[in-house]
Amino acid sequence: MSSKVQVYLFAFILIFIGIGLTIYKNSVLEFPLLPGERRALWTVEAKIEFQAKDEPVIVSFALPHNPPKMTVLDEDFTSSGYGFGWDNNTQQRRAQWATRNATGRQVLYYKLQVYEGTRHQQEIEATPPPEPSPPELESAQKTAINNLVNFVYQRSASPSTFAAELMRLINEPRPMEDISLLLGNKNTSSRKVKVALDTLAQAKIPARIARGLFLEDGRRNQKLTTLIEVFENDHWVIFDPLTAERGIPNHFVLWQRGGKSLLDVEGGENSNVSFSIIESTQPANSRTLVEKANAKAALVDFSIYSLPIEQQNIFKSILLVPIGALIVVLMRIIVGIRTSGTFMPILIAIAFIETSLVTGLAIFLIIVSIGLFIRYYLSHLNLLLVARISAVVIVVIGIMAGMSILSYKLGFSEVMKVTFFPMIILAWTIERMSILWEEEGPKEVFIQGGGSLLVATLAYLSMTNTYIEHLTFNFPELLLALLGGILMLGQYTGYRLTELRRFQPLAEN
Amino acid sequence: MFFTWPSKIRAKGILGMNKRNVSYISRYNPRHLYPYVDNKLKTKIVAEKYNVATTKLLGVVEYQYQVRELGRILEPYQGFAIKPAQGSGGKGILVISGKRNGLFVKTSGEELSLNDVMRHVSNTLSGLHSLGGKPDVSMIESLVNFAPVFDNYSYEGVPDIRMIVFKGYPVMAMLRLSTHASDGKANLHQGAVGVGLDLGTGKALLAVQKGRPIHKHPDTGFGFDSLQVPDWEVILHLASSCYEMTGLGYLGADIVLDKEVGPLLLELNARPGLAIQVANGIGLVPRLKKVEGIQKPHTSVEERVSFSKAHFSM
Numbered sequence: 001m002s003s004k005v006q007v008y009l010f011a012f013i014l015i016f017i018g019i020g021l022t023i024y025k026n027s028v029l030e031f032p033l034l035p036g037e038r039r040a041l042w043t044v045e046a047k048i049e050f051q052a053k054d055e056p057v058i059v060s061f062a063l064p065h066n067p068p069k070m071t072v073l074d075e076d077f078t079s080s081g082y083g084f085g086w087d088n089n090t091q092q093r094r095a096q097w098a099t100r101n102a103t104g105r106q107v108l109y110y111k112l113q114v115y116e117g118t119r120h121q122q123e124i125e126a127t128p129p130p131e132p133s134p135p136e137l138e139s140a141q142k143t144a145i146n147n148l149v150n151f152v153y154q155r156s157a158s159p160s161t162f163a164a165e166l167m168r169l170i171n172e173p174r175p176m177e178d179i180s181l182l183l184g185n186k187n188t189s190s191r192k193v194k195v196a197l198d199t200l201a202q203a204k205i206p207a208r209i210a211r212g213l214f215l216e217d218g219r220r221n222q223k224l225t226t227l228i229e230v231f232e233n234d235h236w237v238i239f240d241p242l243t244a245e246r247g248i249p250n251h252f253v254l255w256q257r258g259g260k261s262l263l264d265v266e267g268g269e270n271s272n273v274s275f276s277i278i279e280s281t282q283p284a285n286s287r288t289l290v291e292k293a294n295a296k297a298a299l300v301d302f303s304i305y306s307l308p309i310e311q312q313n314i315f316k317s318i319l320l321v322p323i324g325a326l327i328v329v330l331m332r333i334i335v336g337i338r339t340s341g342t343f344m345p346i347l348i349a350i351a352f353i354e355t356s357l358v359t360g361l362a363i364f365l366i367i368v369s370i371g372l373f374i375r376y377y378l379s380h381l382n383l384l385l386v387a388r389i390s391a392v393v394i395v396v397i398g399i400m401a402g403m404s405i406l407s408y409k410l411g412f413s414e415v416m417k418v419t420f421f422p423m424i425i426l427a428w429t430i431e432r433m434s435i436l437w438e439e440e441g442p443k444e445v446f447i448q449g450g451g452s453l454l455v456a457t458l459a460y461l462s463m464t465n466t467y468i469e470h471l472t473f474n475f476p477e478l479l480l481a482l483l484g485g486i487l488m489l490g491q492y493t494g495y496r497l498t499e500l501r502r503f504q505p506l507a508e509n
Numbered sequence: 510m511f512f513t514w515p516s517k518i519r520a521k522g523i524l525g526m527n528k529r530n531v532s533y534i535s536r537y538n539p540r541h542l543y544p545y546v547d548n549k550l551k552t553k554i555v556a557e558k559y560n561v562a563t564t565k566l567l568g569v570v571e572y573q574y575q576v577r578e579l580g581r582i583l584e585p586y587q588g589f590a591i592k593p594a595q596g597s598g599g600k601g602i603l604v605i606s607g608k609r610n611g612l613f614v615k616t617s618g619e620e621l622s623l624n625d626v627m628r629h630v631s632n633t634l635s636g637l638h639s640l641g642g643k644p645d646v647s648m649i650e651s652l653v654n655f656a657p658v659f660d661n662y663s664y665e666g667v668p669d670i671r672m673i674v675f676k677g678y679p680v681m682a683m684l685r686l687s688t689h690a691s692d693g694k695a696n697l698h699q700g701a702v703g704v705g706l707d708l709g710t711g712k713a714l715l716a717v718q719k720g721r722p723i724h725k726h727p728d729t730g731f732g733f734d735s736l737q738v739p740d741w742e743v744i745l746h747l748a749s750s751c752y753e754m755t756g757l758g759y760l761g762a763d764i765v766l767d768k769e770v771g772p773l774l775l776e777l778n779a780r781p782g783l784a785i786q787v788a789n790g791i792g793l794v795p796r797l798k799k800v801e802g803i804q805k806p807h808t809s810v811e812e813r814v815s816f817s818k819a820h821f822s823m
Contacts, residue, residue, distance in 0.1 A: 333527060385635035435637065439600055440699065493528035495519075500512045505720055506787060507517040 007491050011484035018481030031474055034467065041073070042215045043278050044253065045309035046110040048263060050271035052102035057082075057267035059108060062256040065093040067212070068248050069116065076111040092256070106268065109308060114253060116215075129208075129231055132201040144178040149203045151178070159205045160237045160246065163230040166199055167244035193226050193241050206231035208258040210238060215251040217279035218313050224255055224262065224275070276309040278316070280473075304476055317350070319472040322482050324349050324459040329489050331455045336496030339452040340432050347422045348452070349459035354420035357460055361453065363418050364426075367399050368449070371430035372437070379434065393427040522792030524783060529759075533797065537676070537758025538779050545755045546777040550594040550648055552755075556774055559754040561747060563774045564590075564765075565651040576631050580623050583613075588652035591630060593638040593645045601638025602694075603629050604667070606652065616665045617692060653773065656766040658739055662686050662702075664728035669695050670706070670744060670764045670772075673781055673793065676806060677752030679745050679817045680796040682706040683788040684738060688718070689728050702726060703788030704733055709822025711741030715790045722790075744772045745814045751777060753810075796821055 025031040048061060059082075064072070077084050079097050087094035097108055137145060152169065156162040170179055170192050182195045193209065200207040211224040227248075229236040236257075238248055248254060256262055265271040304315050324346035331337045339345055352360035374395050378388055400418045407415030429452075437445045462468055471478055495503075518525075524533075545551050556563045567589055568582045583589065587608060593601040603626070605613045612620040621629075630647045632638065639645040659668040663686050672682040683703045690700030697703045702723065705714040713736035716723050725732045738744065748762040751774065761781025764772050786792055799820060807813045 336526065385632070385637055435600075491531060493525070493531045495515050495523075495525040496527060497512075499523075499525050500515060500518070502720065503518045503521075503523050503787065504511070504513040505717075505722070506521055506523060506790060506792070507513040 004491060007487050011487040014484030014487070015481045018477050018479070018484065021477035022475045022481075025475060025477075034470070041113060041115050041280050042253075043280060043309055043312075044112045044114070044213060044215070045276045046112075047274050047276065047308075047310070048108040048110070048271065049274075050106055050265045050268035052104060052106050052268045054101065054103045055267045057097075057099050057102045057106070057265070059097040059266075059268070059271075060087045060264040061095045061097075061108075061110065061273070062211075062262050063093045063095050063110070064112065064212075064253055064255045065257075067114065067254040070114045070253055071117065073113040073115060074111075075113075076109075078109040078111065082108065092258070102267070111309070112253075116251065128234070129206040131204055132206055134204075135198040135201050137198070141182060144181045145199055145202050148178045148182070148199055151176075152199070153203065159230050159232040162203060162205060163196075163200060163207070163228070163237070163239055164244050164246060167196055167228075167239055167241050170196055171242060171244060189242055190226070193228065196228055196241050200228075200230065208236075210254060210258070211256045211262060212248075212252050212254040213275055213277070214249070215253060215277055215279070217277065218316060219277045220274075220310050220313055222275040222277060224273075225252075227254075229257065276313060278309050278312050280305075304473075315476075316469075316473050317353075319476055319479070320463040320469065321346060321350070322479055323463050323468055323472065326482060326486060327459040327462055328455055329486055331451075331458065333489055333492055334496065336498030337451040337455060338448050339455050340429055340436070340448040341425070341452070344425055344429060345452050345455040345459055347425050348456040349463055351421045352456065352460040353464060355417040357457065359415065359417065360421075360460075361457070363403065363415065363421065364453070366403065367396060367418075367421070367426055368430055368433065370399050371396055371426065372434055375430050375434040379438070389427055389431055392430050393423060396423045396426045396430070518792070522794035522796075523786055524793040524797070526783065528794075529780075529783065533675075533759040534780055538760075539756070542756050543779055546757065546760070546779045548594050549592060549596075549776055550646060552774075552777055553648075555754050559750060561750055561754055561774050562770060562772065564653060566648060567651055568649040570630050570634065570647040570649070573631060573634055576627050576634070579627050579630060582649065583623075583626070586649075586651075590650045590652055591626070591633075592648050592650060593633040594648055595639040595643065595645045596633075601629070601633050604652070653765045653775075654768045656739070656768045658766065659684075659686065661729055661731040662704075662726050662733070662736065664689050664726070665692070667695070667765055667775075669775055670738065670766075671781070671785060672744070672748040672762045672764065673785060674748050674751055674760045674762055675797055675800050676758050677749055677810070678800045678813045679708060679748050680800065680821060681785050681789055681791075681793060682708060682711075682744075682748075683785045684713070684736070686726065688726070697782070697784040697788070703784060704736065705785075705789030705791075706738060707823050708745075709818045711738035711744070712736070714823060715788065717788050720787055738766075740766065740772050742814075745817065746810055747772050747774060749810045749813050749817075752813075 022033075026033050046061070048059060050059075063075075066072070077095060077097075081102070082097040082099045085096050085098070087096040095110060135145070148166075148169075152162055152166050156165045169175060170183070172179075175183065179195070182198070183191055197207055197209070207228055207230045210227045210229050212227060213222060213224055216222075226241065228239045228241050230239060231237075237246060238254075239246055240249060263271055263273050304312055307315070325343070328339070328343060328345055332339065332342075348360075348364060351364075354360075355363060371392060375388075375392055378391055383391065400421070400423065403418050404416045433445050433449060436448060545555055550566075550569065553563055553566055567586060570576060570579065570582070588606045590605070591603040596602065603621075604616050605621075605626075606616045607614045609620065612622055613626055614620055633645055633647040636644045653667050655667050662668065665687055668684060668686045670682060670684050673680050683705050685695035685697065686702040686704065687695050688700055688702060692699070695701045697717075700719060702716055702718045704716045706712065707714055713733045716733045718727060724734075744764055747764055751760055751762045752758075755777060757777075757779055759779075759781075761778035763775040763778065765775050767773050783793075803816075807816060
C-alpha cells in the first residue's frame with residue numbers, strides 16, 4: 001500500500017470516528033453543539049491535603065448546606081482508603097473521613113456541582129443566638145472600641161444598619177483614629193474581619209463568620225472568602241466585610257455558616273484546603289450530564305470530565321493547542337506565509353490569551369525591538385552561541401521585569417501580564433531575527449516577523465472563539481478529526497497562495 | 510493582476526513547493542543520504558572518491574581552541590573561502606579575495622581584521638550558521654580563480670551554474686550572477702540575476718532579477734543575448750555524476766568555472782529551490798515526468814547526458 005493510500009485511509013478513519021462520536025454525543029447524550037444553549041454548571045472541587053502522622057486519622061470538613069441562590073446538583077466524595085460518613089457532633093453539615101492508619105501525604109477530594117438560581121427561596125435559620133460576650137482587649141483598645149460603638153450607634157438604627165456603617169468606616173482609605181488603633185499596622189482583610197466582629201460583640205449584636213467561594217471559571221488553588229453574618233430580629237443578614245455590601249454577592253456559593261473551623265484533621269498535620277472551579281456546559285432544560293454519568297455512559301465515564309477539576313482546567317487550555325497547530329499548518333502549507341520558527345506563533349498566541357491581543361502585540365514588539373538592539377551589541381563581543389542565547393534570555397527577563405515595574409508605577413496593570421510570555425522562545429526569536437537581519441537584511445526580518453505575528457493573531461482569534469472553545473472541550477473526540485485533516489494536509493501537493501503571486505509572471509507570457 | 514489562477518501555472522507545468530516536498534524530495538531523497546550534501550566536508554570526501562572535480566580543501570577548523578591558530582593556517586594564502594560544513598542557504602560563507610595591510614579584504618571591498626575572521630569561525634563552530642544551531646566545523650577552501658568569460662556579467666563574487674539533476678538526468682540549468690544588490694552572493698531571493706540556460710548548448714534563454722525579466726546586467730550593463738557557457742558538455746557530465754556520488758534522486762548541483770581547471774563542483778543541495786523555473790520561463794513538471802516515464806533508466810553518465818540534451822533542449 002503506498003504511503004498516500006495509507007495516509008488517506010488513516011485520515012478517513014480518524015475523521016469518521018471523530019465526527020461519529022461527536023454526532024453520537026450530540027444526538028444520544030444530548031451534548032449541545034452550540035455554546036448558546038447552555039446553562040452554566042459550576043463544578044467546585046475542594047482538595048484537602050495533609051501530612052499523616054502514622055496513626056488513626058479523622059478528617060472533618062464543613063460542607064455547604066442548601067447554599068442560598070444556588071441549586072446543588074450533585075456531590076461526590078473521592079477518598080480511596082478512607083471510610084466516609086457524616087459528622088453528627090455539630091449543628092453544621094460536616095463530612096467525616098476516617099482511616100485506621102495512614103502515613104505520608106494524603107489527598108482527599110470533595111466535588112460539588114451547582115448551578116445558579118433556585119426554585120424556592122428557603123428562609124435562613126432563625127433560632128436567636130445567645131448574646132455575645134464582650135471581647136477581651138487591652139485598656140487602650142477598650143476605650144477605642146467603646147468610642148467606636150458609641151459613634152456608630154448614633155449613626156445607625158438597627159443591628160444591620162450598625163453593621164453596614166461599621167464596615168464602611170473600617171474600609172475607608174483613611175479610617176478614623178479609633179479604627180486605625182484597633183487595626184494596628186496590619187491592615188489585612190482578616191484583621192478587618194476581627195475588628196468588625198469585636199466591635200459587634202462589644203455592641204452586643206450577635207454576629208458570626210460565614211465563608212464562601214466566588215465562582216470564576218478555570219480557577220485553581222482558590223481560598224474561601226470570609227463574610228460576616230449579623231442577627232437581626234429573627235434572621236441572619238450577610239455582609240461583605242470588605243465592601244460593606246449587604247446580601248450574598250453574585251456568583252457566590254456560601255460554604256460554611258458559623259460553627260468552628262472549616263477543616264479539622266486528627267492524626268495529621270500541615271493540613272490545607274484549596275478549591276478549583278470550572279464552568280461547564282449543560283443543556284438548559286435537562287440534567288443530561290449528571291444523569292448519564294450516573295448511568296455510566298462509558299463515553300462520559302472515560303472522558304476528561306472524570307478527571308479532577310484541576311486537571312480538567314489544564315486540559316481546557318491544552319485542547320486548544322491543536323487548533324493553533326492547525327492554523328500554523330494551514331498558513332504555511334496552503335497560504336505559504338513564512339514564520340520565524342515553526343510553532344513559535346502558537347506559544348505567542350497562548351501568551352496573547354492571557355494578556356489580550358492588543359496589549360500582547362505591543363509587549364511582544366517592545367521586547368523584541370529592545371532585544372534586537374541589545375543583541376546587536378552582543379554580536380560584537382565574540383560570544384559562543386549557547387552563552388549568547390543565555391545572555392539574551394537574561395536580557396529578556398530584565399526587559400520583562402523593567403516593563404512590569406515601570407507599568408505598575410505608571411498604573412497600567414495589563415502590562416504586568418508580560419510574565420505570560422515564554423522567555424526562552426522570545427530569546428530564540430530575537431537571536432534568529434538578528435541573524436536574519438545580518439544576513440538577509442531588514443526586509444526579511446519584517447516579512448518573517450510580520451508573518452509570525454499574523455499567524456499568532458489568527459491562532460489567538462480562533463483559540464479564543466467561543467464556539468471553538470466549546471467544541472474542543474465538550475467534544476475532545478473532534479481532535480481525531482483534526483488529526484485526520486492535518487494528515488491529509490501533509491499530502492497536499494497543490495500550489496501555495498503565495499506561489500500564485502510568485503509565478504504570476506510565468507503564467508502571463 | 511496580482512495573483513494568477515492555479516490552473517494557469519499548472520498548465521505551464523510549474524512545480525510548487527508542496528509538490529516538490531511531497532512528490533520529489535521525500536520520495537526520491539532517502540533521509541540517510543542527506544549528510545552527503547548537508548555536510549560539505551562529507552561532500553568533498555565522496556567527490557574525491559568519485560573523481561568529481563571540486564575546490565581544494567586548505568584546512569579544517571574543528572574545535573574552538575584551533576581558532577587561535579587561524580592566523581597561522583591562513584598565512585600562506587592570499588584568497589580563500591571560509592564555509593560552515595553544515596551551513597544552510599548560503600549562510601556563513603565568508604569569501605576573502607586578498608590581503609591588504611594585514612587586513613582581510615572581502616569581495617565587496619570591505620576589510621576585516623583577523624579578529625573578525627576568528628569571530629566568524631568561532632560562530633560557525635558554535636552552530637550559528639548551521640540548521641538548528643548544531644555545532645559545526647569550519648572549512649577553508651581555495652578560492653575559485655574564476656574564468657573571465659563571465660567578467661562582463663558579474664559584479665563582485667563568483668557566478669555559478671545551478672543544475673537540477675533528477676535521477677541522474679540534468680533537467681534544468683541556470684546561471685546565477687551576483688549583483689551589487691546581492692552583496693556578492695548568488696542567491697536569487699537576495700537580488701542576484703538568474704539566467705536560464707539551454708540544456709543542449711549552454712546558451713542563455715532568459716534573464717530575471719527579483720522575478721522580473723531583464724535584458725542586461727543591472728551593474729555592468731552587458732546584454733545577455735550573446736552569453737554562452739563554455740565547457741558545457743563537461744558541466745553536464747559533472748552534474749550528472751553527482752547522482753552516483755550521493756544516491757539522491759532530486760538534487761541541485763552548484764558548479765563554478767575555474768580559469769585553470771575548468772568546471773568545479775561547489776556544493777550540492779538536496780532541497781533545491783524553485784526559482785530556476787522563473788529564470789527559464791518554463792515549469793519543471795513536464796521534464797520530471799519525462800524522466801519518471803523512462804522504462805529502462807540509463808546507467809552511464811554519457812547516455813543520461815545525451816538523453817537530456819536531446820529532450821530538454823529548446
